[in-house]
Amino acid sequence: xxxxxxxxxxxxxxxxxxxxxxxxxxxxxxxxxxxxxxxxxxxxxxxxxxxxxxxxxxxxxxxxxxxxxxxxxxxxxxxxxxxxxxxxxxxxxxxxxxxxxxxxxxxxxxxxxxxxxxxxxxxxxxxxxxxxxxxxxxxxxxxxxxxxxxxxxxxxxxxxxxxxxxxxxxxxxxxxxxxxxxxxxxxxxxxxxxxxxxxxxxxxxxxxxxxxxxxxxxxxxxxxxxxxxxxxxxxxxxxxxxxxxxxxxxxxxxxxxxxxxxxxxxxxxxxxxxxxxxxxxxxxxxxxxxxxxxxxxxxxxxxxxxxxxxxxxxxxxxxxxxxxxxxxxxxxxxxxxxxxxxxxxxxxxxxxxxxxxxxxxxxxxxxxxxxxxxxxxxxxxxxxxxxxxxxxxxxxxxxxxxxxxxxxxxxxxxxxxxxxxxxxxxx
DNA sequence: TCTGGGGTCCTAGGACCC
DNA sequence: TCTGGGGTCCTAGGACCC
Numbered sequence: 001x002x003x004x005x006x007x008x009x010x011x012x013x014x015x016x017x018x019x020x021x022x023x024x025x026x027x028x029x030x031x032x033x034x035x036x037x038x039x040x041x042x043x044x045x046x047x048x049x050x051x052x053x054x055x056x057x058x059x060x061x062x063x064x065x066x067x068x069x070x071x072x073x074x075x076x077x078x079x080x081x082x083x084x085x086x087x088x089x090x091x092x093x094x095x096x097x098x099x100x101x102x103x104x105x106x107x108x109x110x111x112x113x114x115x116x117x118x119x120x121x122x123x124x125x126x127x128x129x130x131x132x133x134x135x136x137x138x139x140x141x142x143x144x145x146x147x148x149x150x151x152x153x154x155x156x157x158x159x160x161x162x163x164x165x166x167x168x169x170x171x172x173x174x175x176x177x178x179x180x181x182x183x184x185x186x187x188x189x190x191x192x193x194x195x196x197x198x199x200x201x202x203x204x205x206x207x208x209x210x211x212x213x214x215x216x217x218x219x220x221x222x223x224x225x226x227x228x229x230x231x232x233x234x235x236x237x238x239x240x241x242x243x244x245x246x247x248x249x250x251x252x253x254x255x256x257x258x259x260x261x262x263x264x265x266x267x268x269x270x271x272x273x274x275x276x277x278x279x280x281x282x283x284x285x286x287x288x289x290x291x292x293x294x295x296x297x298x299x300x301x302x303x304x305x306x307x308x309x310x311x312x313x314x315x316x317x318x319x320x321x322x323x324x325x326x327x328x329x330x331x332x333x334x335x336x337x338x339x340x341x342x343x344x345x346x347x348x349x350x351x352x353x354x355x356x357x358x359x360x361x362x363x364x365x366x367x368x369x370x371x372x373x374x375x376x377x378x379x380x381x382x383x384x385x386x387x388x389x390x391x392x393x394x395x396x397x398x399x400x401x402x403x404x405x406x407x408x409x410x411x412x413x414x415x416x417x418x419x420x421x422x423x424x425x426x427x
Numbered sequence: 428t429c430t431g432g433g434g435t436c437c438t439a440g441g442a443c444c445c
Numbered sequence: 446t447c448t449g450g451g452g453t454c455c456t457a458g459g460a461c462c463c
Contacts, residue, residue, distance in 0.1 A: 036431035043431070059430040077431085104463045190461050221437055223461075250433055257428090299430055346432090406429090 005235055006119055006142060006169075008110040009149040010093055010126065012086075013137045013157065015106035016044035019085045020075050022135035023414045023422060031072040035060050038254045038405040039076050076407040084415045088134045096126050101240050109146060111239055123165045143168035146237045147230035150187040151178070151205065178206035178231065188227035193220055205231060245354065246283060251276040252346025255403040258297070259342040262333070265294065267398030269332050270325045272347045274397055277321040278384075280349060281377060286317035288351030290324055292331040297343035308335040317353055320373045321380075324349070325396050388417070 012018060016034040021027045031049035033042055042058050052070040054063060060074070067074055086105045094100050099111035110126075112119050123140040130138050141153025148168045155177065156166035171177045184194035186205050196219060202208050208216075209231040217225045226236035251272035259265055269292055280287060293309030312331045318324065328347055383392050390397075412420035 038429085038431070040429080040431055057431095061429040107463075188461065192460065221460085223436070244435095246434085248434075252432065254431070297430090343430095348433095405431095 003114050004169075005144050006112045006115070007144070007146055007149045007239065008097075008112050008119070008123055008126075009103075009141045009143075009146070009153045010108050010110060010130075010138050011141075011153050011157075012089060012106040013139055014044055014046050014050075015086075015136070016075075016077065016082055017046040017049065018136050019078075019082050020073070020411055021046065022085070023411070024073075027073050031070050032075070033063075033067065033072050034075045034077050035409070036077060037407075038256060039408060040254065043077065074409055076410040078411050078413070080413050080416050081411065085134065085136060089130055089136055089138070092130050092133050093126065096122075096129075099239055099241050102243065109149065109239055112142070120165055120167050120170065123167075124163065127164050137164070139164045141166055141168070142170075144233050145230040145235045146239075147187050147227055148233065151181055151185075151231075154181065154185055175206050178209060179204045181205040183208050186227060186231070188223060193224065246285065246352055248348055248350045248352065249276045249280050249283075249285070249287070250346060250348040251279075252293075252344065253405050254344045255342065256406045257403065259345075259403050260340075262336050262338070264398075264403050265332060265336060265342065265345060266329055266396065267401060268345050268403055269328050269347060270394060270396035271398070271401070272345070273325045273328050273349075274321050274394060276347060276349050277319055277324055278381065280352070281319045281381060284355045285352045286319050286355055287314060287324065287349035288317045288353065289313045289349070290328050290331065291348040291350065292328050292335065293346050293348075294332070294335060294342055295344045296340050304340060306337055306340045308337075310335045311350075313351075317351070318373075319355070320377060321394060323373070325394060329396070 014032075017032040020032055020034065029048060030046075031052045031054065032046040033049050033054060034044040035041065036043045039060055042054060042056060042060060042063060045054055045056065049070075049072055052066065052072065054066050054070070054072065066072070082105060089106075090100070090102050090108060093108050093110060097110040097112060097115075101109040103109055112122065115122060119142055123142060127138055127140055130136060139153055139156045141149045141151065141156050142165070143149035143152050152166045152168040156162050156164055159166075168174065168177070181204055183189055183197050183202055183204055184191065186208065189197070189208070197203075197208060200211075202211060209228060211228065213225060213228060216228045220227075229236050253268070253272065255268070259268065273290070289311055291309055291311045293307070295307040296305045297303065298305060310331050312327050314324065314327055380392050384390065414420055414422060
């Protein structure tokens, strides 16, 4: 028998809010809130903001009074900063285990199976090191499966006396622990399943774990069954130490104000293609198709609503921004209807394949490797990388960009832009 | 006035083929 | 009383995650 697996789930506390705090010491004890794109909804809250009763996911304009009353510091989201801070945290974590899965921007699983240390003490050490090296506080849950490590992590966050670390296997009464976990807090059980389970009288993780497995499989398909088995301590979800190749890359944004003219919509679509194509090239991928979609504002009752999407195959797999913009604009012209007030548009690149193993077309001449198009994109990326995004861009993206999202409260790019680097004065 | 964005997986059902 | 069956591919819809 192989030794029982021990996984650690390391999760950054209030990640985006914590990133903002790192560079502004005076925020240490103040409620900090980060808003979604367009300064729309609350998407991250520091512990103080949670204590002040600022709700997750609420539209910012409905929270204004709460923000004022609690003297909250409010930020637009700054993904450049969060992405860079995330990389620092992950790099630190990688020192503590050879097997690491970066699960999201603020979470990673570490394999601690067979470590010759006390895993709880080791986890405390990981936590302190990440805190000291990056300024980001983390919590760590330990368990024999990913799902149980997640459960332990959630509990570690709730109970301050645990000092940020909980080992599920060390709990004297695991049933009692699982009974404290509402079923909708279990990883893999969302709102819909929670409502269905509620109708069956299932409210906590223990009750769900003990349901007949046939019932779970029937109502929640294979994924639900895996979740249940993992709660029983049977691993069903492997640690994925190598990130799987992406299957699609998307970019979409709400507009700061309604878009009526197709000219503006073309600019937006071209801009989103630019973003997505950049990311695709960074991952050394090519797309075979592009989907474009547009949508009016569904929140406004009584206004005529319209939403549509369409797809076009690209003649050859490509990561060339101009080629994809051309195709995307043709798609847009098929679905755009005049007379609506559009709120949102997006594009998705799909049928991705690796640059190294591309399929050639029978009909089109094979683009020579390192041909003009590819060289142009390389130069474009290099310039934008060095001098900042959109230093060089495509005319189709427009100049004015009236529709562009609002980010009135964005913090500086402290760690990725020389102009924004902190100055420290020693007095 | 103001309501996020980017992903994945699973299943059912239809089209099509032999 | 009768209706073929099995495999594959694609799409739409529904669920989930952070």
